[in-house]
Amino acid sequence: MPWRDGAGAPWLHGKFKGCGYRMTMPRQIILDVLSGTADHLSAEDVYHKVHNAYPSIGLTTVYRTLELLVHIGLIYKFDFGDGRSRYELAEGSKSDRHHHHLVCTGCGRIIDYTDFIDEEIELLKKTEKGLSEKYNFKITNHLIQFYGLCDRCQNK
Amino acid sequence: MPWRDGAGAPWLHGKFKGCGYRMTMPRQIILDVLSGTADHLSAEDVYHKVHNAYPSIGLTTVYRTLELLVHIGLIYKFDFGDGRSRYELAEGSKSDRHHHHLVCTGCGRIIDYTDFIDEEIELLKKTEKGLSEKYNFKITNHLIQFYGLCDRCQNK
DNA sequence: ATATCTGCAAAGACTTTGCATGAGA
């Protein structure tokens, strides 16, 4: 069976094979789904979207693939406090800018922002360096989120 | 039954009553436990510690009390990625400085740090102001965490 | 006195695991 013309098909094969993993239909389609949305999908969201193109897929496979993709570094896993994990493509995969999140504690809406990112990055670099030295802690990642009420939820 | 000489007994009564809640033994002891540790306890951690002083307490009450304390703003709830929520006293309660966390993805160890906090706060204020205006988003809280490997886990 | 709080048991929600079948390289 030929590969679908998925978003990241060409170089993803290499990425998978290089790590000793096989490129399969479910994996391809899950990546397509993640590439094709700007939302922050939960495992079940992904499952439902994938189901359209590939009805026989199981939720287990979705979980296992997402875990794998996080491990490879192709996607990020987030917790926004609503009890389920959410996933989004890592920057390298798309022409996505590095961003952080505004989380509405009223309705759960997530807003991506890139404002002040340059200054943020600068401070983060400095902080990472300082913390690495002081605590001998090898920093690989960071998380910044703001919580509050979105415009809709303020008027209630 | 007289009140225990708990850490925050005096002013907490007021805080509870002012919000229409009753100050009970379980609540008092849970607060004592949270005040008496620098760790980031899970609900079950709290349950076990409270159990020593008050064996009849139920895990349900711990969950309900923690939720209440978060709601009142006396404690913060965190997710460090290990599947369970963790709690720590808010700054006002103790003479605790505002801090953020280093999370070791190897062993789950949490390190509090206060380095660069002043610069961080400054940038955060600026960012909060900018984001509030741009997205009409009323920011109430923020979260900053660094992930990586602690000294022990790097040598494995 | 009475509205709130508690503990137990059961249910709920999300995620992981075991295992036989199926599919990629």
Place this chain on the structure above:
DNA sequence: TCTCATGCAAAGTCTTTGCAGATAT
């Protein structure tokens, strides 16, 4: 061919809910 991946079902974990009895004010 032979290992890796999948799907189903079942189990696992953390957390929430329902309800009768206990408790604070």
